[in-house]
Amino acid sequence: xxxxxxxxxxxxxxxxxxxxxxxxxxxxxxxxxxxxxxxxxxxxxxxxxxxxxxxxxxxxxxxxxxxxxxxxxxxxxxxxxxxxxxxxxxxxxxxxxxxxxxxxxxxxxxxxxxxxxxxxxxxxxxxxxxxxxxxxxxxxxxxxxxxxxxxxxxxxxxxxxxxxxxxxxxxxxxxxxxxxxxxxxxxxxxxxxxxxxxxxxxxxxxxxxxxxxxxxxxxxxxxxxxxxxxxxxxxxxxxxxxxxxxxxxxxxxxxxxxxxxxxxxxxxxxxxxxxxxxxxxxxxxxxxxxxxxxxxxxxxxxxxxxxxxxxxxxxxxxxxxxxxxxxxxxxxxxxxxxxxxxxxxxxxxxxxxxxxxxxxxxxxxxxxxxxxxxxxxxxxxxxxxxxxxxxxxxxxxxxxxxxxxxxxxxxxxxxxxxxxxxxxxxxxxxxxxxxxxxxxxxxxxxxxxxxxxxxxxxxxxxxxxxxxxxxxxxxxxxxxxxx
Numbered sequence: 001x002x003x004x005x006x007x008x009x010x011x012x013x014x015x016x017x018x019x020x021x022x023x024x025x026x027x028x029x030x031x032x033x034x035x036x037x038x039x040x041x042x043x044x045x046x047x048x049x050x051x052x053x054x055x056x057x058x059x060x061x062x063x064x065x066x067x068x069x070x071x072x073x074x075x076x077x078x079x080x081x082x083x084x085x086x087x088x089x090x091x092x093x094x095x096x097x098x099x100x101x102x103x104x105x106x107x108x109x110x111x112x113x114x115x116x117x118x119x120x121x122x123x124x125x126x127x128x129x130x131x132x133x134x135x136x137x138x139x140x141x142x143x144x145x146x147x148x149x150x151x152x153x154x155x156x157x158x159x160x161x162x163x164x165x166x167x168x169x170x171x172x173x174x175x176x177x178x179x180x181x182x183x184x185x186x187x188x189x190x191x192x193x194x195x196x197x198x199x200x201x202x203x204x205x206x207x208x209x210x211x212x213x214x215x216x217x218x219x220x221x222x223x224x225x226x227x228x229x230x231x232x233x234x235x236x237x238x239x240x241x242x243x244x245x246x247x248x249x250x251x252x253x254x255x256x257x258x259x260x261x262x263x264x265x266x267x268x269x270x271x272x273x274x275x276x277x278x279x280x281x282x283x284x285x286x287x288x289x290x291x292x293x294x295x296x297x298x299x300x301x302x303x304x305x306x307x308x309x310x311x312x313x314x315x316x317x318x319x320x321x322x323x324x325x326x327x328x329x330x331x332x333x334x335x336x337x338x339x340x341x342x343x344x345x346x347x348x349x350x351x352x353x354x355x356x357x358x359x360x361x362x363x364x365x366x367x368x369x370x371x372x373x374x375x376x377x378x379x380x381x382x383x384x385x386x387x388x389x390x391x392x393x394x395x396x397x398x399x400x401x402x403x404x405x406x407x408x409x410x411x412x413x414x415x416x417x418x419x420x421x422x423x424x425x426x427x428x429x430x431x432x433x434x435x436x437x438x439x440x441x442x443x444x445x446x447x448x449x450x451x452x453x454x455x456x457x458x459x460x461x462x463x464x465x466x467x468x469x470x471x472x473x474x475x476x477x478x479x480x481x482x483x
Contacts, residue, residue, distance in 0.1 A: 005310070005447050005448050007066050008246040008307075009064075014060060019192045020192040021209070023211050024214070027050040028051040029052055029053075029213050030051060031054055031218060031220050033055030033057075033177070035060070036338075036352065039351070040337070040352040041180070041184055042108065049359060049360070051187060056466070057190070057191065059177055059181050059188065059190060060176075062223065063313065065173065065174050066313070068279055069171055070168070070170060070268055071170065072102065072121075072168035073095060073168065073346065076264070076266075078094065079142055080135065090369065094369070101349040105349045106118070114175075115179065117270070117271065118169055119169060120166075121169055121254045121256050121268070122256070123165050123166075123168040124163065124258075126160075126161065126258075126259050127261055129160075136152075139260075140163050149165065152164075159257070170254075173345065202333065204218045220335070220336050221338075225338060237317045239454075239456055240313070240316050241285055241311055242264070242284040242285075242312045242342075243283045243296050244279065245300055246309075247304040249278045250276065252269050265280075267280045267281065280303060281312070282303065293443060293447065294447060311447075314342040315339045315457075320341055321370060322339045322370050324337045324350070325372055337355060350370075353366075408421050413477070417432065418431065423462075431477055435471055436473040436475065437456055437470045440453050440456075450467070457470065460474065
């Protein structure tokens with residue numbers, strides 16, 4: 001089998017649904033058909049909320065399809081990072097929320113009988129660095145004090161020291177989203193892109209495919225919101241890119257693991273109808289620090305002879321907590337769910353429960369913890385400046401162009417700034433060379449054949465169709481006007 005430059009999760013049939021072709025009305029419009037959006041639609045419809053969902057491409061084929069797809073609360077350095085500034089109560093609240101989300105995700109799969117390769121799995125948090133043993137023991141003590149049934153183990157198959165828990169799972173994320181889509185297909189619209197939102201007298205008007213959807217609430221569940229204001233979002237986080245591969249192995253093992261050392265290593269196993277696979281992630285980098293996408297993939301390929309390789313992007317918030325809830329504390333018209341700090345499966349599920357309860361005006365103890373406009377903290381102040389600097393650095397760096405790819409030319413055509421990639425058959429692929437989100441130049445990802453924005457994670461196919469936000473527009477050159 002030749003290596004495929006795409007996620008292993010995309011090797012499934014995903015039937016396209018209808019698109020928006022007329023004006024519509026609903027109580028809540030969910031924007032984005034990944035695991036967050038589909039989970040939110042599920043929670044709302046199960047509670048008799050008249051909700052609809054729109055997705056600009058096909059549900060489940062965006063960021064959700066690039067995950068390693070672990071359903072676990074043993075999450076690298078998350079609790080360490082939250083505790084770093086004396087926020088033990090916040091760390092305990094976040095831990096509790098993740099355990100709640102693991103249980104809810106498992107409950108939905110069982111209740112709806114969704115076929116998504118769910119398997120119970122041991123989770124390991126490990127180190128091979130003797131100096132990190134102390135940190136790992138501190139994490140172990142925190143978990144035990146929080147009531148987690150954890151075990152500290154030494155000298156395992158791939159580690160010196162590790163924390164182990166057993167009440168966690170593995171699954172196929174796209175099969176899960178497709179399962180929800182099949183249940184909810186009456187309320188789902190694909191190939192339907194949100195152009196803009198206007199709000200007046202408590203009603204949101206969402207402009208989609210040259211039509212208008214009127215609603216009381218809009219949930220932005222698009223991994224990275226398309227807007228800059230409010231919140232100055234691009235300056236309060238950074239985007240991290242990881243490189244992932246899947247390789248056939250003889251034996252399936254019911255284990256998933258991630259380390260706390262400087263070079264991130266994360267792995268799990270997957271079993272389909274024919275083969276067993278090891279899924280391996282490494283080389284996580286803040287986007288402004290990426291020098292060569294191709295070289296990073298080459299470094300990944302040195303680990304194993306992979307059958308699949310792909311990249312993944314995550315939003316890392318400046319206080320290590322997700323952003324879930326109302327954009328404006330006094331107005332529940334527009335709600336947000338993003339910033340999962342690499343742990344999207346649990347936090348997407350958690351977000352759906354929080355958003356459901358905000359819309360239904362129910363009590364939920366996690367609403368205050370994750371509200372997007374939460375109060376300033378020392379932790380956030382300390383990390384705001386590096387994140388803001390990183391965002392500016394990415395923008396400035398992008399202006400230098402795609403210096404590491406000789407197949408890309410920046411020039412002007414018909415008075416427009418364009419980027420041209422010449423493929424192996426000498427066919428030219430021409431796109432507008434600025435990301436519409438914040439006008440960063442684009443880097444051509446020669447491995448996955450996409451145009452990538454290293455500033456905030458937007459991604460376009462080889463001819464400029466937007467496949468991943470925050471950008472809300474294509475960069476196609478033909479018959480286009482530069483945004």
